[in-house]
Amino acid sequence: MTGRSRTLAGVVALVLVVAAGAAYLALRDTDGRSASQTCNGSEALCALRLDQVTLAATHNSMNAAADGFQDPSQEVGIEAQLDQGVRGLLVDAYLGVVRTAGSQPIVYTDVSDKRLGTLANAVGDEEVQHALRLRAEAGRPSADAPRDVYLCHSYCELGAVLFSDTVEVLRHFLEENSDEVLVMIIQDELDAEQLVPVLEESGLEPYLASLDPSVPLPTLEEMVESGHRLVIGLENGDLPPLLPNVYDGGLVQEVPYDYSSLAELEDPRS
Secondary structure, X not given: OXXXXXXXXXXXXXXXXXXXXXXXXXOOOOOOOOOOOOEOOEOHHHHOEHHHOOOOEEOOOOOEHHHOOOOOOXXXXXXXXXXOOOXXXXXXXXXXXXXXXXOEEEEEEOOOHHHHXXXXXXXXXXXXXXXXXXXXXXXXXXXXXXXXXXXXXOOHHHXXXXXXXXXHHHHHHHHHOOOOOEEXXXXXXXXXXXXXXXXXXXXXXXXXXXXXXXXXXXXXXXXXXXXXXXXXXXXXXXXXXXXXXXXXXXXXXXXXXXXXXXXXXXXXXX
16 A cells, blocks of 8 residues: 555445554444344344444554564564454565675565555655665675565565465454454555465455456345455456455445545535
8 A cells, every 4th residue: 555545335334544554434324133143243233234334443553563564564464464453455566586795684675666656655755765775785686586475565675475475364364253344455556367376276266256346245144144345446447246356346445545634524525
């Protein structure tokens, strides 16, 4: 993600709160339910469509101090965030190559120099210069060097976690919490097809939900009963139906990042 908030207009309304580095959604009331089943911890949520519920989410979810990121957005990693109630994750995915800068192992961000310059806008000047020094010390990897998918914030040199490790965390969470629904939005800075093998090899694919924004979205109860309880969307690529582009068809809508009051946030024009 860049330093902008996202709203899931057809998936889930998402508003990032800068000071806390988290996102919160306003929950709508619903008619009472007699069923004892809970969805995301509440009986009342089961009858609501996904675009009618509130999910607590984190911005740059992977960018955690606990995982060694040098310019962190979060204190703890994704597994701990899920344990604390986070159900929406916004992450950035890159190809990276393990290199050594001096005696320090780093992940070399595999993007073009032009794109790297654009990404610098999302990171402080001091951090950018540090990342560039590490890249220079490590040297550009060869074309045939092994590459893996990492979650990083602009520069993997400043911190990186394997996407496969995060996928494992999600799979274990879904296995152990059969009534929970999750949403993950990926700023994909690589060919989106390279995400697919990681999802397939991890066994996460059966949990993926396929959403069609042209028709009413499923209720949380329907998602729980079907087992398709994980929505993953892409910002750049498009691999429907399981990994759609979140902007195509209106699944995601951007909102301003600088609301000055709660009234501005709640205004229908927001």
